[in-house]
Amino acid sequence: MVARKRVSPPGLRVVNLGTLDDAIGFHLRRAQDASFRAFASSAGRHDLKPGHFAALLVIVNNPGIGQGALGQAISRDKSSVTPIIQTLFNRGLIDRQTSAFDRRRIQLSITTSGRALLRRLVPHVRAHDRKLDTIAGADKPVLLRALRRIANEIS
Amino acid sequence: MVARKRVSPPGLRVVNLGTLDDAIGFHLRRAQDASFRAFASSAGRHDLKPGHFAALLVIVNNPGIGQGALGQAISRDKSSVTPIIQTLFNRGLIDRQTSAFDRRRIQLSITTSGRALLRRLVPHVRAHDRKLDTIAGADKPVLLRALRRIANEIS
DNA sequence: TATTGTTATACTCTATAACTATA
């Protein structure tokens, strides 16, 4: 009697996750991972990664914002913000203007071409958001509330 | 009249996140990020990172599991599983045994010392889980349901 | 002295592709 495909390890078809299956952190990672990949393969294919997109959105919504505040908004260190800003600037998507009040500060704003890219991207981003919204369905408000709390309150 | 601290950019104290504030993906990333850091600085300080811990948990719950199936369980490529397994093995936390049925397959199982580490770690992990559970409160079932759906259904 | 942003650097996590050995 020959050992056949799949027969070898007895009863291992379904992986038992144990307590992991009840751990919010574990599912948080899987969901974030899946969502990130899905975003990257739709909007990301169109030349703007999630991080860059988020930064651009913050800038368009907060013209004149500095890199420190931007970093806080997207929860990144200022040293992580620098390369993002450089990319956006090199592509002509944003402007940098030294503040007249404080010459250490650089005021960020979106350019016409940045707006154009955003417009071009919005449908894809919307599609991604809608996918998530559809999946979350009526759970969305509760989901967002829980996620916000986790991000803000955990220590 | 001298320009004083914080006065320069008019009205920028609070960052306006715009549509980002309504995007599940954005909050997913922030929550996952915060949760990961919190875990790393409690249980992680005790020598096992989230990824390694998750792998060890899957192994303890599925003795004899192979690296492919393990990777599927934690949503990682087999090439990402290899270094995790090596670390766990080098620390004597798991055993690898070639399957008698299929000598390509390596059956993973936890060692006594792996169990001991797990026991030692459980309080910290529990504390982290409890923190998340407390924050999620009554929202937890809905949160988990939404996270599972996102991980499984998004494309 | 403190703060804004940059640079240099390094670390973690991950995947792709090519490989070995088995099947």
Added chain:
DNA sequence: TATAGTTATAGAGTATAACAATA
């Protein structure tokens, strides 16, 4: 030919620390 696991390698993404300019 196909599959389990390894290796080599590369690329994102991020942070820490030291720095320059300015406050």
